[in-house]
Amino acid sequence: MSPHPHLDENPEGPDLPLEPLPGHSSRGRLERILRRGEFAVTAELNPPDSADPQDVYDRARVFDGWVDGINAVDASGANCHMSSVGICALLTRMGHAPILQIACRDRNRIAIQGDVLGAAAMGVQNILCLTGDGVQAGDQPGAKPVFDLDSSSLLETIRTMRDKGAFLSGRRLTTPPRVFLGAAVNPFAPPFDFRPLHLGKKIAAGAQFVQTQYCFDVPMFRAFMQRVRDLGLADKVFILCGVGPLASARTAKWIRSNVPGVHIPDAVIARLEGARDQKAEGKRLCIDIINEVKEIPGVAGVHVMAYRQEEYVAEIVDESGVLKGRRPWRHEFRSDDARVAERLEHLREGVTEAQAEMVRSAH
Secondary structure: OOOOOOOOOOOOOOOOOOOOOOOOOOOOHHHHHHHOOOOEEEEEEOOOOOOOHHHHHHHHHOOOOOOOEEEEOOOHHHOOOOOHHHHHHHHHHHOOOEEEEEEOOOOOHHHHHHHHHHHHHOOOOEEEEEOOOOHHHOOOOOOOOOOOOOHHHHHHHHHHHHHHOEOOOOOEOOOOOOOEEEEEEOOOOOOHHHHHHHHHHHHHHOOOEEEEEEOOOHHHHHHHHHHHHHOOOOOOOEEEEEEOOOOOHHHHHHHHHHOOOOOOOHHHHHHHHOOOOHHHHHHHHHHHHHHHHOOOOOEEEEEEOOOOOHHHHHHHHHHHOOOOOOOOOOOOOOOOHHHHHHHHHHHHHHHHHHHHHHHHHHO
8 A cells, every 4th residue: 555545635625636746747646656657557437328427426436446547438439428528527526537538530629629628627637539430330320520630630739738828729728738648559450560650659749648459469469569669669658558358259259350450369269268157267368468468568557448347347456466555546435425415406406496487487
């Protein structure tokens, strides 16, 4: 355990940003943990098809005390769910450290810059910049794609807002967004020789941390990391290796055939097929991969993507031992939680009654 258990929490409230530190871009926990050299763990929250905030809180609860950041997915696969900004707003209320994903597919630069300011105002400290899947990949292929920016120009846009205090138009900001910038990389997609160079381009555009695509081929990832170190990039960015459990050999085959960019070797499928309990073996495989990649020089953490298996994240992190006794921040029940919830409900009822009175008086 850290000798300073409250080092990563504002004493005035867990939902408030931390005190600024020299050389830090944000006032968030994730950047502090990475810059301290501790092995970081992030996870992905499966967004609900719902307007109920409790659905987000329930999904975040399984990560409590086990991860340093929670990705709020932005319509991945071009399928509509609760917005990433909305999820981040709910997570920051509870004191969690969300990572706002922004996909360029659905919004132009005007909307994106506005979202960045709004998210930062709500306490979001981390942003992951993505180009986004094409609309044809989702369940509404008739939607009109935007792609005004791509992931690299999005990184440059937010870096300009943060470091130069200005919109792309040149108009000045009164308060810049203090955010930690991230990007996604895929070491497993051809052309393989280009992938380290592509990482270099994203670093040049402003990426401070990256999360990779699922790693099921450790030798391939090891070769990628060797090239990254040879290029001198490992010292310029924090690399979190993407990992996740496979529910079965059948699931693995489906992902390999239908999800672009995910590489699953035949040996992995054979291992699952030979297991008596394939779901348990998929979890064990994930733990084994974590234990291999954590020893690769330049790897700063793991990003656990456990789609529809989020309940396994705590077990995977615990059994892998990557935290080495460190306990990430968790939401502790506070004596005023119930009073705050009661007050919010009272205010909501009051607004409803006021609206009703306005309707009655208008007729």
